[in-house]
Amino acid sequence: MKSIKAEQVRLTAAMEHVHQEMDATYGSRRMLSEVRELGFDIGRYKVRRLMRQLKLVAKRPKQHRYPTYGKLSVIAPNDVKSSI
Template identity: 50%
Template sequence: MKSAIHQINSDEDATYNKRRMLSELNNMEFTVGFEKVRRLMKKLNLVTKRPKQHRYSFCDVASVIAPNKLNSN
């Protein structure tokens, strides 16, 4: 089971958390619970990478198409 967890982690670029790992292992016919997956991932030092947050770019130039009526005093 440890090799399967390592394989899933490397295939998915370390983006699978314990819940997704549990469903993958259950699909591979392993009979395992949530806490067991959590303990194994902790024992194997597998940490899930979070995707970067989306950042909106702001520009300092006012729109040419329409005036900004929200910023009026």
């Protein structure tokens, strides 16, 4: 029988390792699947709580922005008027 404390230490070390290996992009759901593949029987909310305690925060992708290069050109003014 394994000690609960030893199991907890192994779990936190595995979570920190996965977090570092995946460049801090995994949230609780993907972390759960990785940790389960490593052989831990754990639920998502426990993973979420442990991630919060260990301060493991998933990075979010940056918002896409279209580049702007100086002044925008206007070919023709928009003079369409409704003719109803």
